[in-house]
Amino acid sequence: MKENVVIIGGGIAGMEAARQLLLLGYTPIIVEKKDHLGGHVARWHKLFPDMAPAGDLVRRLSEAISEANIFLETRITSINRLSNGYVVMLSNGVSIPCRAVLGASGFRLFDASKKEEYGYGVYNHVITNSDLEAWFNGAEDPRIVADPKAVGFVHCVGSRDLKAGNSQCSKVCCMTAVKQAIELKERFPDARIYCFYMDLRLFGKKYEDFYINAQQEYGIQFIRGRVSEVGETAEERLQVKAEDTLSGKPLKVQLDLLVLMSGMVCNPEVAEFARTIRLDVDSDGFLKSLDNVGGINRSNQPGFFYAGACTGTKTVPETLAEARAAALDIHRYLLGK
Amino acid sequence: MIYEGKQKIWKDYQKEIPDDHWYFVRSCIRQNFFPASERMFTEITRNVLGKDVYETPYHTTCGGIAYHCDTLPQETAMTIVARQFALMTEAGYENYAASCITSFGNYAEVLETWHEFPELEARIREQLWKATRREFKKPKYLAHTSDLIYHWRNQIAEKAxxxxxxxxxxxxxxxxxxxxxxxxxxxxxxxxxxxxxxxxxxxxxxxxxxxxxxxxxxxxxxxxxxxxxxxxxxxxxxxxxxxxxxxxxxxxxxxxxxxxxxxxxxxxxxxxxxxxxxxxxxxxxxxxxxxxxxxxxxxxxxxxxxxxxxxxxxxxxxxxxxxxxxxxxxxxxxKYLGVNKEDLLRPSLPQTLKCF
Amino acid sequence: MMDFGFKLSKSATIDLDRAGTERYEKLCALSPDARTCMACGSCSATCTAASFSGMSVRKVILGLQRGQDVRPLLSACMLCGKCTLVCPRGINTRRLILNLSKSYD
CATH class of the missing domain: 3.40.50.11810 (Rossmann fold)
Known part of the structure; x- marks a missing residue:
């Protein structure tokens, strides 16, 4: 009989790890609290830098793990340590003994309504990056008007924000904002589009090319200054205030749509859970890797491994690479090497 | 505007406001600017709503106006505040209601500062004792008088x-x-x-x-x-x-x-x-x-x-x-008769803004 | 008008809805690379005229994006071309200045 490996979370990290574990001859068991696989990526429209449909990635992964055991709409009620592994108890009554567990529980999207000054949930035309992707994917959204004349993107919403409890940069939002700004400009060629940023952190393959393209071909304007306050005008447009730090002057502009780049934050439930089996939690609330250079996949407990954004903010390719690395690491561990 | 969105936020910021027994302090300037406002506060709370609202003539400025004008160091303002708290303590109250927003902010700032720096609170207590031989308890509840009218708004609506x-x-x-x-x-x-x-x-x-x-x-x-x-x-x-x-x-x-x-x-x-x-x-x-x-x-x-x-x-x-x-x-x-029906004289009227 | 001894102050706020950017757009039609400025400041750092006149190609581009009159800056440029040499985005700043000057004629 093939050996079980429990994977907590059915996002792309869990799926990619399951695929590799199947190839290595194990029986991966994915436990996912939602009713579908793919996590945040399943809601996404297109992935930078190649603009490939996110759905294709999720579909490919789903097909590749058809032989895995997958429990949807299932939660883990407890994990108990054994002398040589774990027993994972599920909300459906199943309990699984195993020697290795992979934590792939991902991140939470920052709740943008916590930044009260931006009025998410209060003003009619304030949405998040995630809402916009859903709209690109065909979901109805009455907050997005038919013919916007001006659109703004606010970078770093809940990220790099000590007051919101998150010191970390979410890495992907700068690039996502550039990508979404271009996609919106393609749909609304007459709209003025502004990105309000503090620093542009465009570190990945081809990201800078996107930025140059956004400036030159799409005329997207980048304003260095964090939006401090949003109000709604009598015409139900948005009045946005920021400092134009390069001019050294306050700036205001009226917009028809404001997109908040909600960051990646830790899942507090996971941190709570981690304490029950003495997994270390990092100062940013994410699960703590054994070390952040050579041991990102490893936890402080034998047999417990990590992949993806449960240990910190990650891009999609980083997550997939970590999932593969974790599968190999688990294989090494189970071979006793 | 999404009203429910605001309601959600309002729920996060509800403060406890005791229903009775308030020690009331006036603003330095409101009686000059809006002479009946504080009078109405005591009238409504005591006579319309039947609440116990106590005030003392020994109350002075809280020092907030001078503090915010940069003419008074914070430590001095704190000692003034300590004296106000002593007056409240002596009167037997623990709910403190300030009519002035800057006083309210000043009290909140002083209490927060004492919370962060207890040694400062100890020094202020000592200074107050040396200067006035007074001691004080900190208010159990601090409110602005608008919090109280807010608290009793529906009772006022019933009598409106x-x-x-x-x-x-x-x-x-x-x-x-x-x-x-x-x-x-x-x-x-x-x-x-x-x-x-x-x-x-x-x-x-x-x-x-x-x-x-x-x-x-x-x-x-x-x-x-x-x-x-x-x-x-x-x-x-x-x-x-x-x-x-x-x-x-x-x-x-x-x-x-x-x-x-x-x-x-x-x-x-x-x-x-x-x-x-x-x-x-x-x-x-x-x-x-x-x-x-x-x-x-x-x-x-x-x-x-x-x-x-x-x-x-x-x-x-x-x-x-x-x-x-x-x-x-x-x-x-x-219009221009005072409360004693004496003529208050008429102001000259502006050129552009229409007035009576 | 009555003299109160004080007046309403002029707001320093940049109102992007009222900042006329026609000149910027016209310039970008002739010098599309103007749009790629990332405000690094290399041009101003190396500018012969900057320390004496405040000239800065970065500020010229920003000023145009905010609808400001940039002629005072422009008049200090000596067209030496040093800024073109250092611009990491390869903006042809000399051509940009010449195109812009023509638009004010």
Whole structure:
């Protein structure tokens, strides 16, 4: 009989790890609290830098793990340590003994309504990056008007924000904002589009090319200054205030749509859970890797491994690479090497 | 605007407000600016609602105005505050209600500072003892008097003779609220509804039949800013901020503004005259301004008190169009008679802003 | 008008809805690389005229984006071309200045 490996979370990290574990001859068991696989990526429209449909990635992964055991709409009620592994108890009554567990529980999207000054949930035309992707994917959204004349993107919403409890940069939002700004400009060629940023952190393959393209071909304007306050005008447009730090002057502009780049934050439930089996939690609330250079996949407990954004903010390719690395690491561990 | 979104935020910022037994302290300036407002507070709370609201003639300034004008170090302000707390303690109260927003902010700031730096609190206690032989307990509850009127808003609504409704159309009056900066911007959790979407005045207006109108510069300071106004060279900044607010309010057809600060209603009322003289522009209907009321004046109006007993003749902006709209009776000939029916003399009328 | 001894102050706020950017757009039609400025400041750091006149190609581009009159800056340029040499985005700043100057004729 093939050996079980429990994977907590059915996002792309869990799926990619399951695929590799199947190839290595194990029986991966994915436990996912939602009713579908793919996590945040399943809601996404297109992935930078190649603009490939996110759905294709999720579909490919789903097909590749058809032989895995997958429990949807299932939660883990407890994990108990054994002398040589774990027993994972599920909300459906199943309990699984195993020697290795992979934590792939991902991140939470920052709740943008916590930044009260931006009025998410209060003003009619304030949405998040995630809402916009859903709209690109065909979901109805009455907050997005038919013919916007001006659109703004606010970078770093809940990220790099000590007051919101998150010191970390979410890495992907700068690039996502550039990508979404271009996609919106393609749909609304007459709209003025502004990105309000503090620093542009465009570190990945081809990201800078996107930025140059956004400036030159799409005329997207980048304003260095964090939006401090949003109000709604009598015409139900948005009045946005920021400092134009390069001019050294306050700036205001009226917009028809404001997109908040909600960051990646830790899942507090996971941190709570981690304490029950003495997994270390990092100062940013994410699960703590054994070390952040050579041991990102490893936890402080034998047999417990990590992949993806449960240990910190990650891009999609980083997550997939970590999932593969974790599968190999688990294989090494189970071979006793 | 999504009303439910605001309600969600309001839920996060509800403070506990005891129902009775308050030690009440007045503002330095409100009795000059709006002479009946604090009088109405004691009248409504004691005589209409039957609450125990105690005050003592030994109360002085809290030092906040000098502290914010940079003429008093914080430690001195703290010792003054300590003395006020001692007066409260001696009177046997533990719920402290300040009529002034800056006092309220000052008290909240002092209590927070003592919480962070207990050694400072010990030093202030020692200084107060040396100077006055007084000791004090810190208030168990600190409130602004608008918190109390908010707390009792529905009881006031039950006793109201008028509602904030246009008597001809039946529509709720379109009212803007303005919260003093020191109410919640320093400590959002100390204000009813928080700092971004405060509920304290909104709750009163809704309870009394009116409709709150939000506008982009709602959160903006009235411009008073202590040194901005008190130093004449800076006074242009003061009025420019008020001007910014009125420009932002202009498209909404706002019929009245309600405030909870000593300075804000004064500047928002008086500066309408200045702006009219400088720019030729008025913001109410037919050349009038927009009346700016304190929440006690508004409460007094809905409870049926005579507008002239509420001191509304001392406003720059004429309140008569608002009274007519609600259907509140008044005697135009009695406008400039004082409470003792003595003639107060008539002010000369401005050129641009229409007044009576 | 009554003299109160103080006046309404002029707001320093940049109102992007009222900042006329026609000149910027016209310039970008002739010098599309103007759009790629990332405000690094290399041009100003190396500019012969900057320390004496405040000239800065970065500020010229920003000023145009904010609808400001940039002629005072422009008049200090000596067209030496040093800024073109250092621009990491390869903006042809000399051509940009010449195109812009023509638009003011």
């Amino acid at each position: 003779k008028f509602r904030l409704v246009d008597k001809d159309t039946g529509e709720p009056l379109r009212i803007a609220e303005h919260i003093g900066c020191h109410y919640a911007k320093m400590f959002p959790s100390k204000g009813v509804g928080g700092a971004e979407y405060p509920y304290v005045l909104t709750g009163m207006v809704e309870s009394w039949g009116g409709q709150i109108i939000d506008y982009p510069e709602r959160r903006h300071c009235c411009g008073y800013g202590f040194r901005q106004y008190h130093v004449k060279a800076n006074r242009g900044y003061c009025v420019s901020n008020t001007h910014k607010k009125f420009e932002s309010m202009e498209p909404y057809g706002i019929q009245a503004i309600v405030t909870n600060c000593p300075g804000c209603p004064y500047f928002m009322d008086r500066w309408q005259y200045f702006i009219a003289e400088q720019t030729g522009k008025t913001y109410g209907k037919d050349g009038f301004g927009i009346p700016v009321l304190t929440y006690e004046e508004l409460a007094g109006l809905v409870l049926g008190y005579d507008p002239w007993d509420l001191g509304l003749q001392l406003h720059q902006v004429a309140v008569e169009p608002l009274l007519d709209r609600i259907g509140i009776p008044y005697d135009p000939k009695a």
